[in-house]
Amino acid sequence: NAGVMQNPRHLVRRRGQEARLRCSPMKGHSHVYWYRQLPEEGLKFMVYLQKENIIDESGMPKERFSAEFPKEGPSILRIQQVVRGDSAAYFCASSPPGLSSQDTQYFGPGTRLTVL
Amino acid sequence: SQQGEEDPQALSIQEGENATMNCSYKTSINNLQWYRQNSGRGLVHLILIRSNEREKHSGRLRVTLDTSKKSSSLLITASRAADTASYFCASHNTDKLIFGTGTRLQVFP
Numbered sequence: 173n174a175g176v177m178q179n180p181r182h183l184v185r186r187r188g189q190e191a192r193l194r195c196s197p198m199k200g201h202s203h204v205y206w207y208r209q210l211p212e213e214g215l216k217f218m219v220y221l222q223k224e225n226i227i228d229e230s231g232m233p234k235e236r237f238s239a240e241f242p243k244e245g246p247s248i249l250r251i252q253q254v255v256r257g258d259s260a261a262y263f264c265a266s267s268p269p270g271l272s273s274q275d276t277q278y279f280g281p282g283t284r285l286t287v288l
Numbered sequence: 289s290q291q292g293e294e295d296p297q298a299l300s301i302q303e304g305e306n307a308t309m310n311c312s313y314k315t316s317i318n319n320l321q322w323y324r325q326n327s328g329r330g331l332v333h334l335i336l337i338r339s340n341e342r343e344k345h346s347g348r349l350r351v352t353l354d355t356s357k358k359s360s361s362l363l364i365t366a367s368r369a370a371d372t373a374s375y376f377c378a379s380h381n382t383d384k385l386i387f388g389t390g391t392r393l394q395v396f397p
């Protein structure tokens with residue numbers, strides 16, 4: 173059973189470009205979470221999605237950031253018009269359906285975004 | 289900010305010694321979890337302790353939880369050079385994990 177997969181692992185963008193980060197949850201998992209980690213800091217929650225629904229986006233910046241988890245395919249975190257402050261590691265985690273199953277989230281290897 | 293805090297920020301010890309890291313959190317929790325992160329890598333789940341538990345063991349790891357003080361500690365016994373990493377606590381509140389600031393542990397051979 174493959175773990176959570178993220179791609180690309182490294183992404184370089186110039187200011188003003190768009191960044192698209194992909195996350196494929198573990199097989200059978202229907203809950204996806206995105207976290208951001210700035211250098212030398214802990215992870216900060218961004219958004220929690222289930223298939224075709226955003227459940228909690230309290231950690232998402234109000235502008236330029238969006239996330240989706242379509243019925244088919246990976247979850248996408250999209251950052252429009254990137255700025256240098258968006259440079260960070262973005263981690264995706266997944267968990268299986270069911271309340272108690274949400275206790276443990278399984279993390280992917282992360283995408284490291286560098287904005288030049 | 290809801291982010292928890294960990295102390296110390298950095299810890300250097302010799303192989304064989306014990307390492308203790310402390311974590312404080314701010315909100316009510318379902319459980320508290322500890323993760324490890326090697327430099328430039330993803331997170332590895334170490335241990336989960338539920339809000340109605342006070343202590344839990346897993347191998348060389350021992351975790352305590354004091355919900356009245358909103359604090360937890362992670363003890364790694366008989367440390368090894370391979371334990372060198374950053375360690376994060378994460379409080380689980382409804383649907384999300386709220387991470388602490390992390391402790392960078394360096395174990396010298």
